[in-house]
Amino acid sequence: VCSSDLEVDQRENQIKANFPTGSWEEMLKARGLTESDVRSALREQVILDKALAKDVTITPAQIKDYFNKNRASFDKPEQVSARHILVPNLAMANMVEAKLKAGGDFGALAQQYSTDPGSKAKGGDLGTFRKGQMVPAFDKYAFSAPLNQISPPIKSPFGYHIIQVQSRIPGQKATLASATPQIVDTLRQQQEAPLIQPFLQGLQQKATIVVNDSQFAGLFATPAVPPAASAPPASAMPSSAASPAPSATK
16 A cells, blocks of 8 residues: 555645644644654555545545534634734833834834744734634734734733734635535544554554564564554644644733
């Protein structure tokens, strides 16, 4: 059984689609993973899927039933992209606001004054985020303000923010067609879960394992589950809602 790069690409792209811009890389970093780690796990998952395919049956009725019961989880919420300058007190916030409204360069002022280490070097850029990823005061402004407007100082537990919302992506209601690939993956993994251990035991029984070093003699008494079986399946990878929030929340 073998898996193609195309199949791995498709699965990885499907997972990445659940992450706002920039948060995929943040998630990998937070978990100590590399792109190669993810692709290796996905490749092994593809191999298991093919090996167990004859014992897995997914019907249109099952897909529709799962969609109807979990419809809201497939909706894509509204997102915005924004940048900000975070300063420790109101006097400095008023000064930065005045400089911006007098034509000051937002990126340069962010690098000069912002105390947010996550966005300062990027000119205050926070990337794209959804509701609930920022602290309430920041969130409320970001999802209601006109585009490209310089905000008044917005107070949060971290200090005072001067915010500029750069773009807004409307939310999208999921359809059965758009959700089907993810549902198929989920249902397949649910059906495969009780089959993996017997499958691996069968492979081991058929294999001839020679242990030359006595200290490892007992290692193969119980079949070891490979990374793809023990790691979270593709559809169980964290959704964007669970991904690390942009730095304004930290």
